[in-house]
Amino acid sequence: MRFFVAFFMIFIASLNANNLDFAFIKKGTPSDNTMLLIGGIQGDEPGGFLAASIVATDYNITQGSLWVVPNLNFPSIIQRARGTKGDMNRKFAHVDVNDPDYKAVINIKKIISDKNVSLVLNLHDGSGFYSDTYVNADINPKKWGSTCIIDQARLEGAKYPDLIGIASKIKDTLNTKILNSSHTYHVKNTKTAEGDLEMLKSLTYYAVTQNKSAFANEASKNLNAEERTFYHLVAIEEYMRIVGIKFTRPFELNVKNVKKAIEKEIRLSFFDDMFVLNLMDMRPNLNYIPLKKGSQPLYSSSNPLVAVIKDSNGYKVQYGNRFVTRLVPQYFDYAKQVDFINVFVDGRQIKIKSGDKIQVKHFFNIERKNGIRANVIGYGSGLDESEENIYKKNMMSRYSVDKSGKIYRVELYETPSNKFAGMFLVEFL
Numbered sequence: 001m002r003f004f005v006a007f008f009m010i011f012i013a014s015l016n017a018n019n020l021d022f023a024f025i026k027k028g029t030p031s032d033n034t035m036l037l038i039g040g041i042q043g044d045e046p047g048g049f050l051a052a053s054i055v056a057t058d059y060n061i062t063q064g065s066l067w068v069v070p071n072l073n074f075p076s077i078i079q080r081a082r083g084t085k086g087d088m089n090r091k092f093a094h095v096d097v098n099d100p101d102y103k104a105v106i107n108i109k110k111i112i113s114d115k116n117v118s119l120v121l122n123l124h125d126g127s128g129f130y131s132d133t134y135v136n137a138d139i140n141p142k143k144w145g146s147t148c149i150i151d152q153a154r155l156e157g158a159k160y161p162d163l164i165g166i167a168s169k170i171k172d173t174l175n176t177k178i179l180n181s182s183h184t185y186h187v188k189n190t191k192t193a194e195g196d197l198e199m200l201k202s203l204t205y206y207a208v209t210q211n212k213s214a215f216a217n218e219a220s221k222n223l224n225a226e227e228r229t230f231y232h233l234v235a236i237e238e239y240m241r242i243v244g245i246k247f248t249r250p251f252e253l254n255v256k257n258v259k260k261a262i263e264k265e266i267r268l269s270f271f272d273d274m275f276v277l278n279l280m281d282m283r284p285n286l287n288y289i290p291l292k293k294g295s296q297p298l299y300s301s302s303n304p305l306v307a308v309i310k311d312s313n314g315y316k317v318q319y320g321n322r323f324v325t326r327l328v329p330q331y332f333d334y335a336k337q338v339d340f341i342n343v344f345v346d347g348r349q350i351k352i353k354s355g356d357k358i359q360v361k362h363f364f365n366i367e368r369k370n371g372i373r374a375n376v377i378g379y380g381s382g383l384d385e386s387e388e389n390i391y392k393k394n395m396m397s398r399y400s401v402d403k404s405g406k407i408y409r410v411e412l413y414e415t416p417s418n419k420f421a422g423m424f425l426v427e428f429l
């Protein structure tokens with residue numbers, strides 16, 4: 001498990017490359033009436049893991065307790081596969097100790113059965129659109145999309161025993177928000193205990209055996225990622241209301257804003273801000289990344305779906321299913337991080353620290369600092385590029401971090417040792 005520490009809406013985890021344990025984020029105030037929200041049990045269902053991730057990063061829980069596991073099957077998310085070794089959602093009755101999913105399944109089962117969890121919501125993107133009658137190949141009783149799923153109508157002794165009543169309420173709420181009548185939501189009761197052998201092995205049925213009120217919400221794989229995510233968020237919010245969780249979010253809930261939330265800039269920091277990238281519009285390859293000699297790249301991100309994965313000639317950065325960029329490292333010994341650096345931005349002096357991004361209208365000029373040289377990547381004047389007025393027209397755009405040629409790295413090295421001492425980003429507006 002990766003435990004995230006919430007600090008003013010920023011999530012921090014120190015990770016090794018190749019650590020693809022799921023994130024476990026606790027929001028709100030501890031309570032014995034906790035809702036557990038799970039996304040990403042199958043890696044090819046981005047609506048579910050994007051919705052859970054947006055709740056984890058963007059929603060502010062003002063009352064009640066919400067736990068979020070946005071990326072339960074993180075390796076399968078990174079590989080864009082349903083499961084890296086079979087379907088994780090069939091491993092909850094039994095999982096082999098040698099199964100690569102063993103640790104994740106055992107850990108989530110512990111969280112599900114925690115005495116404080118009262119309601120479990122598992123998010124899926126199913127095929128087509130469920131309908132009680134056959135309409136066409138996409139809309140018929142065999143499909144799973146656009147459903148609120150329960151394993152049985154009631155669960156006596158659970159905190160919320162009326163599963164079918166709750167699922168119906170969620171369905172009704174979703175149907176007031178549908179984008180097209182073909183997306184109409186239905187309640188699907190799999191009546192698992194009556195002999196659905198496949199569903200007996202599922203996460204929600206495991207939760208039912210632990211006396212937890214469990215539900216699955218299915219968006220449709222026939223929709224794009226932001227539409228699926230939108231429907232999931234509508235459902236999640238209604239479940240939160242049922243549990244008594246109050247929240248705020250920094251946007252009005254509609255498909256356009258959900259797309260923006262999915263695509264917003266994500267901060268990726270290596271070695272406590274020694275090297276930072278703001279993931280947006282990235283070039284597919286970044287060369288000469290100053291990583292630390294003799295160490296795994298320790299990183300943290302503002303988003304739990306970001307992973308840095310070792311590959312043949314460096315590291316690839318993934319955001320959920322999406323490839324972001326490949327980093328080709330150049331290894332350096334690290335000095336102590338510079339405490340601050342003065343930069344003149346359009347003639348005005350500002351004081352910044354490693355990992356900052358500054359915005360420049362016309363030019364910037366780095367004040368010379370004792371024992372430090374500045375290397376502006378893509379500006380070719382010499383070894384130390386302090387005390388020079390640097391305009392966008394001076395930059396070789398192929399060295400930019402972004403595809404639009406606006407954002408550049410400035411790297412700081414200790415002299416004469418040539419140890420790496422930090423960096424900042426310059427964005428020309």
Ligand SMILES: [Zn+2]
Nearest residue numbers: 042045124125
């Ligand atoms: Zn699924």
